[in-house]
Amino acid sequence: QAKVEGRGKFCFFDARTQDAISKRITIHTDLKSPAVRQQLFLEYQPIIDLRTGKPIAMEALVRWQHPVRGVINPTDFISIAEDSGFINVIGKHVIDMTCRSAALMTPNLEFAINLSPRQLRDEMLPDKISEVLRKNDIDGRRISFEITETCLLDVGGNSLGLLDKIRALGCRIVLDDFGTGYSSFRPLHNYDFDRIKIAQALLDDVFLSPSRQIILETVVAMGQRIGIDMIAEGVETEQQAALLRSLDCPFAQGFWFSRPISDTQLIREYGVANTL
């Protein structure tokens, strides 16, 4: 309706907004197709140990090879999948694909998987994870699950129980994007995370003002004092990497070290056959 009347008379949305809405609608429809599972694939972005310069883990990032639209990034479909409940199927598939890859890699390489709030409302999630680990013969200690603060806001007390069950499998629970969103310290009160990822926003323009640098330094120092390993996300320059090293931040991730890489590249560089 807005499309018909909106053009000349009451222009509720500009063309870009209209585009975005129709895109959302088609994505929502297309996500329901049974073909989607075959169209999803993963890229892997290394998490670097700043002391050695070597990767300790690979974060699995999902992409959707859409038959018409080409490759769609997770920011354009994860929230839609979350609203429609489809995220549980996608999420399970991501866990499957990641563990299948992990089984082919050198065993000292860890993997990180993103979880969305709705997945944490699935009581069966810990059992599903346990089954996938068993099937692929993967030590749970090789797998981290990254959740954002919204995962803890959205769901009631039982999500914490769920996290504990996942952790009982040996897996780490990591707080993603710390320092963005609502950004209170509450998530840190509510759960005893194994690691914290410092949001890219805290690194952006860090050299433009002394206060930004102090804020970053303080967050890294907080991790050190609590005894939680910090991972700085979105490192794009050598200067940022050097700053993090000087602060003794243990881990980092970002385009400076590596963009997300394909499955093939992962196997070529970290496949078990290459390290024997």
Ligand code: C2E
């Ligand atoms: P995230 O987990 O915080 O992942 C980091 C995002 O930042 C990734 O975008 C990554 O490609 C991008 N990135 C990494 N280094 C840099 C950098 O140096 N500069 C810049 N500008 N960007 C960088 P991507 O792959 O588009 O993923 C976006 C978000 O989608 C992720 O944020 C995560 O929240 C979500 N996501 C991705 N895969 C999955 C998944 O399998 N399940 C769920 N539930 N969410 C996922």
Ligand code: MG
């Ligand atoms: Mg993440």
Ligand code: MG
């Ligand atoms: Mg993040």
Ligand code: MG
């Ligand atoms: Mg993010």
